[in-house]
Amino acid sequence: MAKTNAENGKIDLTIEEERMNSSIEKALYNPxxxxxxxxxxxxxxxxxxxxxxxxxxxxxxxxxxxxxxxxxxxxxxxxxxxxxxxxxxxxxxxxxxxxxxxxxxxxxxxxxxxxxxxxxxxxxxxxxxxxxxxxxxxxxxxxxxxxxxxxxxxxxxxxxxxxxxxxxxxxxxxxxxxxxxxxxxxxxxxxxxxxxxxxxxIYVASTVLILFLIFAAFMMRTGVGQFFIEFAFALTGRIRGGPALASVLSSGLLATVSGNGAANASMTGPFTIPLMKRVGYTKTFSGAVEAVASQGGQIMPPIMGAAAFVMAEYTGVPYIEVAAYALLPAILFFTVVGVVIYFQAQRLGLQGIPGDQLPNFWSLIVRKGYLILPLIIIIVLMVIGYSPMRAGMWALLVVFLLSLVKKESRLSVMSIFAALEKGIRNAVPTVMACAGAGIIAGSVIMTGLGMGFSRFAVELSGGQLLPLLLLIMVASIILGMGMPTVSAYVILATVAAGALTQLGVPVLVAHFFVFYFGIFSGITPPVAITSFITAGIAGSNPLRTSVYSLRVGMAGFILPYMLVYNPTLSLEGSVPSVIFGITTALLGLVAFAGFIEGCMLKRTAVWERVALAAAAVLLVTDHLWSDLIGLGLLLPIFIYQWRGRDKPSEMGTVKKDQHSV
Structure with a gap:
């Protein structure tokens, strides 16, 4: 449970945890x-x-x-x-x-x-x-x-x-x-x-996943969750829309450790959502931001969740390469979510949190920065050739040693037992999902349904890539509704990924395409589990929150297509072409965010929104002439808005209707 009251002029960023939250503690001590x-x-x-x-x-x-x-x-x-x-x-x-x-x-x-x-x-x-x-x-x-x-x-x-x-x-x-x-x-x-x-x-669940869930339980026991919250607010709290930006950063950091969007939303939502509402964001928007950040953490390396480890097994690509491939799209995703939040704050005329109410960034790094070391250990060990399982084991040992540094993070024998138990019990739904996915995948492979579906999808699309991508996107979202990411991914990788490879899509790109849509089905109506959780915390309408989650997280639905059509996002080509491709892709996503929100540096006119939509479409593809035309549309709008940015009369005010977004 989180406290959001102000004490002594500062926002209290303390996350209160239940003293006894494991069975062994309750069984021994709970009267x-x-x-x-x-x-x-x-x-x-x-x-x-x-x-x-x-x-x-x-x-x-x-x-x-x-x-x-x-x-x-x-x-x-x-x-x-x-x-x-x-x-x-x-x-x-x-x-x-x-x-x-x-x-x-x-x-x-x-x-x-x-x-x-x-x-x-x-x-x-x-x-x-x-x-x-x-x-x-x-x-x-x-x-x-x-x-x-x-x-x-x-x-x-x-x-x-x-x-x-x-x-x-x-x-x-x-x-x-x-x-x-x-x-x-x-x-x-x-x-x-x-x-x-x-x-x-089940192999991945019984080796890598379970080890990382135990690792996450130990990390939370040593205070890393608290550190992520304070770090996010110290880094972004002063910026316009700071509480929402901090929510994205902290929830994303925690979700990449836990690998579970819905669980992360339940953990951080009670803290971040009230803060966003308090500074003027509507409850619908606040719930949507938390849902998108929590769900999106599953695409952010280094851990990403169980599905990424399963992907490494299915594709035969080492996990560190899968994580490296995912890094750039994840950065683009969270950057664009931050841009959407900034545009929304600009439209509503919201400001950041005064610096004297926030933690001091450098002081925080000195006091608690060492807590991030286990994640760095994981990356370094996998880069030099360790398996994820062995890297997780050493990282777990590092967490234990770091807990001894300070008294407040030191683990007692009971805390160690509680963390071990919690890591296992948190895994029960995921392991059941993995076993169920094994039944589905085994049946599909045994009967040849995967190959049959691939042929059917290719025939239905007329052998054209874009219609096939649209078909698989819809299938991925439908199959992913109400299911954990790992289950959705296993089904989709078995049934649908083969159809994409038949039309020349690289294997890893095909698997990432279904992986992303399996993840973002968690914020897609009508069964948007993570959005429904955050709506309950925010007190907003669940369906309206899930619809707005689509707006906030729209980059998650465009990135898979960009991976297919823009090879520079896979770092293919010369250095100048890769830099140019990444830049234009980011600008295209920003243009689309401006179109969706109806605001950039100030509110946009109708002609500006139309031009932004056209620029977004032109910039997300990897063609020089379309990129140049897209830049020709975007830059004049930016210059025009920059010159008129200081006109407060053009900015909106916070609406009283908390459902109006």
């Missing part, structure tokens, strides 16, 4: 009337989570079970945690004998099977027994139910459909159908091999 059985259950859950966290760290350092056994054990333990903490009815405590108890017992049985059936089960590939088929069915049904409890009905229904499609595919016409498969073949594909439930998403 709130819990029964002994409830405390015992929470304590056992904590012990399971902490034990798994220790194993994950050990696995990163020295290895562990063979591949199938490691992934099966990992998934089974997370099923146990899922059914221990998520009830069959949302908002209820788990405890129903039939609907909670039976899945929990079956999950424990699956864990025992994963321990004791290997390596014999691997030798039965292609000749699965009836017992194997029963175990596979139980695992698949439990994963789908776990997805329903943690993610929602949409993805659970999708996973169930794709599983059923293995058997009912012959009923579908044309390229959507297939010859059909036996139950034994399904058991092999989805359970006995590492191509289904235990495929790349």
């Amino acid at each position: 709130d009337g819990w029964s002994i059985w409830k405390r015992l259950r929470q304590f056992l859950i904590a012990i399971i989570a902490i034990t798994l966290a220790v194993y994950v760290i050990y696995y990163a350092a020295a290895g562990g079970f063979p591949a199938w056994q490691h992934r099966a054990v990992f998934t089974s333990i997370f099923l146990i945690l899922c059914f221990s903490t998520f009830s069959y009815r949302k908002g209820k405590e788990p405890g129903h004998v039939l609907f909670d108890g039976v899945p929990l017992v079956l999950s424990i049985a699956l864990l025992g099977h994963a321990f004791f059936s290997y390596p014999e089960i691997a030798l039965r590939q292609g000749a699965s027994t009836f017992f194997d088929q029963i175990v596979a069915t139980v695992m698949i049904l439990l994963v789908i139910e776990g997805v329903r409890r943690t993610i929602g009905h949409a993805m659970a229904i999708l996973a169930l459909f794709f599983w059923a499609y293995i058997f009912i595919g012959p009923m579908f016409p044309g390229i959507l159908g297939h010859q059909g498969f036996s139950y034994s073949r399904m058991t092999d594909a989805l359970f006995i091999t590492t191509n289904g439930i235990f495929s790349d998403p």
